[in-house]
Each structure stands twice: as structure tokens, then as C-alpha cells.
Amino acid sequence: MTLNWPNWQNGGGAALKSRLARLSPAFFEWRGEMAGPLWVGFLLLATLVIPAPYARFGWPLLERAVPIMWMVAAGLLLISARIARASWPFALLLVWAGIRAMYHQFPLRSLQVLLLFLMAGVLYAAARELPDKWARRVGWAILAGVGFEFILGGFNTMRIYPWMAWISPEHISKPMGMLTHPNYWGSFMALGLPLAWAYLGIPAAALVFILILKTVSGGPVICAAVGAAVMAWPLFGRLAKFAVVAIGAGSIVGVMTLHEWRLSGRSEVWSAALPEIMRWPILGQGLGQWRQWAEDYNRELGKFFVTLQAHNEPLQLWFELGVIGLVIAALWVAQGFVAARVVWRAAPTAILPGPPWQWGRAPVERAWVAIVAVAAVNSLGSPLFHLMPQAIIALFALARVQADAEALGPRELPAGAKPASRKKARRMYAERQA
16 A cells, blocks of 8 residues: 655645645534433443453442443543533543543542543633623633732732741742742733733733743743733734844843753653653553652652642643543644634734723733733643643633634635734724624
8 A cells, every 4th residue: 555645845735734724623623412322322331231341440349339430431421522512622631531540440639630620621611602791701800810919929029928828938029929939920920911911901911021020930931921922913013023022032031041041940850750651651640640650759759859740731741641642632732723823813903992001902812812822831831730720711711712713714814915904903893892
């Protein structure tokens, strides 16, 4: 059998690129119905109980526990079907995590994390279906939290720590708020920066960025710089865009020089994890099992060395759900990229009107795209999906990017076409919001 790979020299690469460009965000959203097939399969498994597999794998007693086990499994699949309406790759990732937990007889830690992420998945699916007016209200709710943490962080820079009983000496004068650590506080604020820009304008976003700089933590500053660049790129001319990029790059270099370039010991932790990853590279060790390994490793070493989260979500996903999990997650990333690309090309580019102190306000559709970009970068150096405030903001933003891609998709600009003038785009945007 001969495989005909694309001829990159003769346009095959261009053809593949064209196919990818035509990939629709709807491809990743499943609208089928599976309650009927689930009920048929569930009752067959719960009533036609054949002893052999249960005895072989040490599964529970046949009389009572087996139907309960399949009831839980069927419920998991039904919830996953609900989540698949927003993202079948994410639903498939949850199903794979459940199958992997079953393989090791459902460790408690795996079940706890799986339940948590199932609930987050249901919220994610609900966010995909929210009308725009409620999405904007959720944006204001996020900004309320960002404002609260901004005030607390400002107090922290003056060595005032309300409600905080103990502060590490190395964190004195650094903002950390109720998130208890400058890195976690900074990553939360970086996710909120695009919304501050969209709702309140550039002055508010600049204040958030300045306070993030006070963390002297590389990850949050990098993320904030990425968010600012994504917000600035469609709104300004070449000089202003590159000025934003230059300020962000200079801030990153300055903070990393003041802090350290060795990633705060992350590389040493990742190196320690690689041999353990290679024990189960395809299947992984099970959802939530990084923490168990870290605790065992630290106990044997006699000191705290391995962090309880990897501070690198792709690496931890590889550790816990193997290459299979990575491939499924890559499909989810592709879904986010396709939806963000549609919104990026189609959403209004106008600066919205407002008083001078709100100069630079932008359509909130752009902010959701920027938050997704911040989350993608943040996940490479922070436990984004293990910090629930950050995780749920990222999931909500991704859901809204998908919703906006569906709404704006038919208006996508043809190749080579110029966007509407700011005045026209602002009028079109106001008509859509009305």
C-alpha cells in the first residue's frame, strides 16, 4: 500500500492549510442525543452480570455494588454528553480520566478531582449557551473580584495584610491578596487585565499591569504582557502596537533579571518527574496522582522539593493521563484556536466611546480571546487548572469565544478584505448589543 503524503513543494502544504482554515468551530461541538443508548447499555450491564471480569479485576460485589458502579459510569457519560455540547474533546478527556480511574479501581484522589472537573465542565457548557447580556454581567462579576484583589494587593505593597495570619519573609511588600502567593495572585490579575481594558479602558488596565509588576514574578508578568498585546493589536496603529509589545518585553526582562532565570526551581521538579512519567507514558498514572507521587517523593527525601502541582499543565496531564490525554487535550486546544481565529478576524476593531479616564475601551469579544491567550501561556508555568478562580475564568472565556465565533462567523472577512472603519465597526457593534 502506498501512502500519498502532501507534496509540500507542489502546493500540498497550501491545500492542507486551506482545509485547516475552513475548519469550523461547530466541528468540536456535539449536538447528538445519547440518553437512549446509555439506558440500554446501563441496564444490560447492571442486570446481565457475568462474574468473570469482576473476579479477575477485583471489582465490587455482584449483588449490590455492580449496578451502583455502572450507574455512576452511565451518569458520568450522560454528564459528559451535556459537556460535549460545548466541547466533545473536553468531554472525551473527562471520559478517559474516568476509564483510567476504573483501571486502578477508582483511587479516592482520582474520584475527587474527576468530580470537581465534571462540575466545572457543566458550568463550561452552560457558559457556552448564555446570552450576551448575561455574559457581560459575568464579566462585571469577574471584575468585582479583580477589583477586590487589586485593593488587597495595593495594601500588601504597603505591608498591610488584612485577614492574613502569616506572611513568608520573601513575599513582604509583594501583592498576594486572598490568593496567598504573589504568583497565584498575579496569574489571577493577568486573566482579569483584558476585561479591565475592555470595560474600564487602558488607564485601569495599566494600573493592573503596574501592580502585577510588583509581584516580581515572571509568569504573571509574561501573561499580563501577552494579554495586553492581544488587546492592543487590532485597535492601534503600528507604532502603538509595537510600543505595547516593547513595554511588555522590557517588563519581562526586568522582572526575570530581578527574580531569576531558572524558573524558580520548576525545571528541577520537571526533571525529577520525567523518570516517573516514563513508567506509564501512554496511559498515565491517573487523574490527581501527581500530588500523591509528590507527597511520597518529598517524604522519602525528607524535605519539600517536588511541588504538589507540576506548575506546567501539559506536563502534569502527561503524567496523569498519558499520551492519550495529551492527544485529546490537543484537540481541545485546537477547538479554542479555531474559535479564537474566527472571532479575531470578525469581531469589531473599534475603540468604544467613553470619558477620558476610560479611554481605550474595547468590545468584550476581544477580551475573551485575550483571556484564552493568557490562560494558554499561564498553563505552561502555573497550575492554572488546579486553581479554581483562574480555571473557571479561563473556561468561561473559552466558552464565550465559542459563542462569539458562532455569532460572528457569518460576518467573517473575506481573505484580503480590510476591516470596517472604527466608526462603522462601532455602529455595527452597538446594533448587535441592542
